[in-house]
Structure formats: structure tokens, C-alpha cells
Amino acid sequence: MTETSELQLPEDRPLEIAGRVYQSRLLVGTGKYRDMMETGHAIESSGAEIVTVAVRRTNLGQNPDEPNLLDVISPSSYTILPNTAGCYTAKDAVRTCKLARELLDGHDLVKLEVLGEEKTLYPNMTETLVAAEELIKDGFKVMVYCSDDPLLAKRLEEMGCVAIMPLGAPIGSGLGIQNRYNIRLIVENANVPVLVDAGVGTASDATIAMELGCDGVLMNTAIAQAKDPIRMANAMRLAIESGREAYLAGRMPKKLYASASSPIDGTFF
Amino acid sequence: MQVQVNGDQMELPSGATIATLIEKMALAGKRLAVEVNEDIVPRSRHPEFTLSDGDRVEVVHAIGGG
Numbered sequence: 001m002t003e004t005s006e007l008q009l010p011e012d013r014p015l016e017i018a019g020r021v022y023q024s025r026l027l028v029g030t031g032k033y034r035d036m037m038e039t040g041h042a043i044e045s046s047g048a049e050i051v052t053v054a055v056r057r058t059n060l061g062q063n064p065d066e067p068n069l070l071d072v073i074s075p076s077s078y079t080i081l082p083n084t085a086g087c088y089t090a091k092d093a094v095r096t097c098k099l100a101r102e103l104l105d106g107h108d109l110v111k112l113e114v115l116g117e118e119k120t121l122y123p124n125m126t127e128t129l130v131a132a133e134e135l136i137k138d139g140f141k142v143m144v145y146c147s148d149d150p151l152l153a154k155r156l157e158e159m160g161c162v163a164i165m166p167l168g169a170p171i172g173s174g175l176g177i178q179n180r181y182n183i184r185l186i187v188e189n190a191n192v193p194v195l196v197d198a199g200v201g202t203a204s205d206a207t208i209a210m211e212l213g214c215d216g217v218l219m220n221t222a223i224a225q226a227k228d229p230i231r232m233a234n235a236m237r238l239a240i241e242s243g244r245e246a247y248l249a250g251r252m253p254k255k256l257y258a259s260a261s262s263p264i265d266g267t268f269f
Numbered sequence: 270m271q272v273q274v275n276g277d278q279m280e281l282p283s284g285a286t287i288a289t290l291i292e293k294m295a296l297a298g299k300r301l302a303v304e305v306n307e308d309i310v311p312r313s314r315h316p317e318f319t320l321s322d323g324d325r326v327e328v329v330h331a332i333g334g335g
Contacts, residue, residue: 028335029333029334029335030332030333030334030335031333031334031335032333032335033333039333052334052335053331053332053333053334054331054332054333054334054335055302055329055330055331055332056329056330056332056334057275057276057327057328057329058275058294058296058299058301058328058329058330059275059277068299068300068330068331069330069331069332069333070300070330070331080331082331083334083335085334085335095304095307098304098309099302099304099309099327099329100302100331102302102303102309102311102312103300103301103302103329103330103331104331171335172335218335219335220334220335221335224335
């Protein structure tokens with residue numbers, strides 16, 4: 001027992017985004033929690049180092065008695081990733097990023113998402129491409145929410161996006177990874193980190209994303225809307241680690257028929 | 270003068286600066302960003318930036334989102 005516990009597995013190279021290294025491959029959102037305290041505890045439990053936030057008018061979206069989100073999720077402890085959620089045009093997304101950069105003292109890492117329609121919150125890829133180009137020209141480091149189209153994903157990488165973030169399923173749907181083959185194709189062709197953004201419903205979904213070779217997963221609703229978000233955040237942390245380990249280990253090939261695990265030789269019956 | 274702040278009309282004394290506005294909104298010292306007529310006004314310029322009648326001002330902060 002002692003001998004095996006001393007076994008050292010070769011260390012994984014950590015996730016690197018825009019020149020910065022992260023130990024955690026789980027990125028989390030801050031929406032839909034009961035209150036600021038639950039938000040803080042869930043994020044701590046998730047072990048996430050990159051935390052996404054929305055940018056909104058000051059008179060909206062916050063109880064005046066509650067502490068400011070950035071007091072709970074401090075930019076000195078976390079990498080804050082402002083998002084352009086709610087933007088339906090490239091123009092609005094670019095404006096939002098510029099406000100976010102001012103808000104965060106010149107911090108230029110952003111999560112670009114330009115939505116196409118309310119029902120599916122599917123990304124509008126033509127507007128996303130326009131916004132990405134403008135933001136990159138302006139010096140932003142763009143992590144881009146996109147459809148799971150391998151060609152568009154490559155195009156976004158070639159434009160200079162620092163991470164490609166295809167959806168696994170519609171935002172907040174919890175349906176899990178709907179097209180594993182596309183995610184796999186995107187991962188295999190990419191030279192920048194690929195993270196599944198949106199669609200994860202439970203821990204096994206996150207593990208599947210990691211087993212496909214994704215560099216990380218970004219999620220919000222799966223944790224925030226769980227019965228016990230703090231516990232689910234922990235489950236997600238473990239799921240991401242398990243999936244990553246399984247990917248590095250390399251799974252056995254799938255076979256149609258059985259293959260006995262115990263030897264046939266030496267049977268006495 | 271009338272200034273539009275976060276979509277609502279607000280009466281401000283002429284010569285009011287962004288710093289004046291932020292104080293009036295009870296947001297002094299908070300982490301926020303300001304845009305006037307769709308252009309960012311850096312925090313360092315809030316005390317000197319004088320608003321004009323009809324300006325459209327956005328005052329934003331970070332809130333929970335995914």
C-alpha cells in the first residue's frame with residue numbers, strides 16, 4: 001500500500017490562456033445564485049480561478065444592500081472575465097468590452113458572445129466574427145463563445161482569439177454535449193485552448209467535455225441552479241479533474257463484443 | 270439641464286461633472302465605468318469632464334452573469 005501511494009504520475013501541463021497559467025480547468029459564471037454569499041461559496045468550492053461577470057447599468061440587477069460583486073469575487077484573487085451576454089450586435093458587444101476594460105482598470109481579457117435569438121441564445125456567428133476582429137485590433141484578448149462548427153472555430157483562432165469556446169448545448173439548457181464529434185474536431189485542429197462554454201447540466205457532462213480533449217469548461221447554470229450549488233461546484237471540480245486524467249491516460253478502444261478480463265489458461269473445469 | 274442617465278432623464282445643474290453625477294447617484298467610490306454619448310470617459314477624467322444638456326450617460330458595473 002505504501003509503495004503505491006508513493007507513485008507519482010507525470011504532471012499535466014497547466015491551462016494557459018493569453019500567457020497566463022491556471023491550475024484549474026473549470027471556469028464559472030456568477031449569475032442565477034440566491035445571493036452574493038452563495039455565489040462566493042460556490043465559486044470557492046469549484047476551485048475556479050477564472051470567473052465571468054456581466055456588465056450592466058448601475059440601477060439594475062443588484063440589491064442596494066448587497067455587497068458589490070467585485071468585493072466578493074475580488075480581481076486580486078480571481079481573473080475576472082467580463083462577458084458580452086445580452087448583446088445581439090457586434091457594436092453592442094464591442095461597447096460592452098470597452099466599458100469592462102475601463103471598469104477593470106485596463107484588464108483586456110474578455111468573453112465575447114454575440115447572441116442570435118432569444119429562444120436558443122445561439123451565437124450569431126457573422127456578428128461574432130465582426131466583433132472579434134474589431135476587439136483584437138483594439139488590443140483585447142478575446143475568448144470567444146461560438147457554434148461548434150470546426151471551420152468557424154479555426155477561423156476565429158486564425159483571427160487571433162486566445163480561446164475558442166464552442167457551446168455543448170444552448171446556454172442554460174443543461175442538455176450536455178450534443179455533438180461530441182464536432183467538439184473533438186475543433187479540439188484536434190486547434191492551437192489555442194478549446195473550452196466548452198454552455199450546455200453542461202451535471203458532472204458527467206463536464207467529464208465528457210474533458211475526455212474529448214477540451215482544455216477546460218465554462219459553466220454557470222449547472223452549478224447555480226443545482227439544489228445544492230456549493231456541493232455541485234465541488235462535483236464539477238472533481239468531474240473536470242477526472243475527465244482530464246482520463247483524457248491524458250487514453251481510453252481503451254470500444255469493442256462490439258466481450259473480451260474476458262480473467263485468463264482462460266489454467267481453468268480447472 | 271437635462272441629461273439622460275441609464276435611460277432615465279435627470280435634472281443636473283449646468284456645469285455638473287461626471288463626478289457630481291456619481292455623487293448624486295450615491296455611487297462615489299464604487300467600481301464603475303462611465304460612457305458619455307457612447308464614448309468611454311476614463312475614471313481619471315470624471316472630476317473635470319463637464320456634462321452638457323442632452324448628453325446620454327451610461328454608468329455601469331459588474332453583476333452576476335455567465
